[in-house]
Amino acid sequence: MPAPAKIIKNDSDFRGAIQHLQGLVSDDLTAVNGAIMDSMRSPVALIPEMASHLINAGGKRLRPMLTLAAAGSFSYTGKAHIDLAAAVELIHGATLLHDDVVDESILRRGAKTANIIWGNKESVLVGDFLFSRAFELMVRTGSITVLDILSRASAVIAEGEVLQLATQNNVSASYDMYLDVVKAKTAALFAAAAEAGAVVANASQDQQKAFYDYGLSLGIAYQLIDDVLDYSGAQGVLGKSVGDDFREGKMTLPIVFAIAAAKTGEEKSFWQRTIGNSEQKEDDLAQAIAYMKACNSLERTIEAARGFADDAIKALDKIPSGKLPQTLADIADYSVMRSA
C-alpha cells in the first residue's frame, strides 16, 4: 500500500472537481437527464412518482459522468454515450431501491427512502422496472459489447450484495473478504460505466482496459470512504443516518480493522455481542466509535482508499492527456477527503 498523500486535500476540492466535470460534460448531462426522464414514463402513475423521487434527489451523477468522460476523452461525436450513461444511472437507481429494502434504510440523500414512503413491495417492482428500462436504453445503442459489459456487471453487483448479506454479523470476516464485497457491489458498476464509455467511442482495447481499471479502483476508494463516513459523517451533510452499517452488523473495513485490533476480553465480547449477535444498546455506537478511534481504524481505511485512488490515477497514464482525463484524476485524488 502506498504511503499516505503528503498534500492536504479537503472536501471542497472534491466538490470542485465534480463541478468541474459537470461543467465539461454539461450538454451531455442535460441530454442524459432527458433520457432518464423519458425512461421513467409509464401509464402506471406510481412508477414515475417513485422513480423521480429517487433519481432527482440530488445524486452527483458520478457514474454516468464516468461514461460521458470516457467517451469524451476520445473526442467521441456520436450519441450512444447518452443512452449508455442514462442506462448506468438507471441500473444504479434500481440497485439503490433494492438495497434500501434489503438494508431496511430510512434515509437517503436527506430524504425518506422509497421503501419507507411507498413500501418494500413497490420498491422491489419499481427497481425491476428501472433495471429493464436500462437494458432498453442499451439496446438503443446497438452495441452488443456494451450489453455484455453491463449485464455481466449487473450479475456481479447482485453477487456482491448476496456476499455482503452472508458476511453480515460474521466477526471473523477479513480484509480480503470485504474487498471482494466492495469490488462487486460498488466498483463493478464504476468500472463498467467507464469501460463502456470507452467502448462506444471506439477506444483501443488497452484504453478500454485503462478505463475499466480506473473505474474499478475509484469505485473501491469511493466505497471505503462511504464506509468511513457511515461512522464519522455529520447526518446533515451525509443525507443518511450515521451508524447504519453498525446497526446492520455490516463487516465494513473500519469494523474489520477494529475487531482485528481488539486486545482485551471486554473489547472482544463487545464486538461479538453487538456485531456477531446483533444485540445492541443505545450507547453501543458511541462505544464502537471510541474503539475505532483508539486503533485508528477510520484513518487506516482512508489510507487504504488512498492506495486505490492512486491506482485509479495511474490507470489514466494510458489515456491521451486532456481536460477530461485530468478532471477524472482529480476526482480520484480528492475523493478520499470527501465528507459526503
Place this chain on the structure above:
Amino acid sequence: MPAPAKIIKNDSDFRGAIQHLQGLVSDDLTAVNGAIMDSMRSPVALIPEMASHLINAGGKRLRPMLTLAAAGSFSYTGKAHIDLAAAVELIHGATLLHDDVVDESILRRGAKTANIIWGNKESVLVGDFLFSRAFELMVRTGSITVLDILSRASAVIAEGEVLQLATQNNVSASYDMYLDVVKAKTAALFAAAAEAGAVVANASQDQQKAFYDYGLSLGIAYQLIDDVLDYSGAQGVLGKSVGDDFREGKMTLPIVFAIAAAKTGEEKSFWQRTIGNSEQKEDDLAQAIAYMKACNSLERTIEAARGFADDAIKALDKIPSGKLPQTLADIADYSVMRSA
C-alpha cells in the same frame, strides 16, 4: 367472445399435450436445462442453492418451450434458441422470486418458497442475479432484436406487477383493468418468448407477429385459469395454497365478476369488508366461493379464457403446418381445462 367449446376436454389432455411438446423438443430442452444450470453458477454458495431450489422445482418449462417450438417451426438449425429459451426461463424465475416476496407467498409447486426458507432480502438479490444472467445469455445470441423484445417485455412485466398492487383491494376494479394487469404481468413474457424464437429462426415479420399473438393470447388464457384454480384447485395438485388471491385482496376475474353480480346489501358489504378493507375471518373464503358459485363467476372466467385460447389457435393459421404448431394449438386448446 366465442361460444364455449362443444368438445369435452380434461386435464389429462393438457398434460398429454405438454408431454408431447416436451418429447418433440427434448434434445433442445436438455440443452436449455444445461444452460440454466451454467447460469446459476457463482462462488457465492447461496446463489446456486436458492436458484436451483426454484428452477428445478418441477416447473413445466412452458415459456422456454414456446421459444424452442417457435424456432423449430421454421426448421431452425442454429443454437441461439437454446440460450434464448434459457434466458426466458431465468426471467420467469427472477419474477417468481420477486413475486413471492411481494405476495408474501409460502408455497410454490408444493415446496416452501425461497423467501420463506432463506428470507426476503435474499430473494430480492438472487432474483436480480438471475435477471442479469438472463441478459448475459441473450447477449450470447448476438441478436439486438431479441434483447429489444425481452427488455421491453421485462419492463412491461414490472409495470403489470405495480398495476396489480395498485388495483389490490379496489372493489371497483373492472374487467378491462384486470385484463391490462394479466397482459402485462403474465402474457407479455409468453408473447416475447414465442416471438423471439421466431426472430432467431429468421421467420417473416408476419410470422413473428403470429407467434407474438399466439403467446399473448395463450398467456392471458393461462393466467385466467390460474386465477380460477386459486379458488377451485386442490392444494395437493396445485402445489400452492388455495385462496391466496382472496387473502391478498387481488382483484382477479372471478372476484371482479362476483362483485359485479352482487345484488344484496349483505353480499356487497361482504366484498367491501373482505376485499376492500382486508378484514377477513376464518370462514370468509368458503363464503366467497359460495357467492362465486351462485353467480357462476368461475365458469365465466373459464369461458373468457376459452375465448383467448381460441384466439391463440387462430394466430397459428399464419404458421406453416407441422407437428410443432399443431402441438402448440393443442396446448392452447386444452389449457382451459387444466387443473394445475
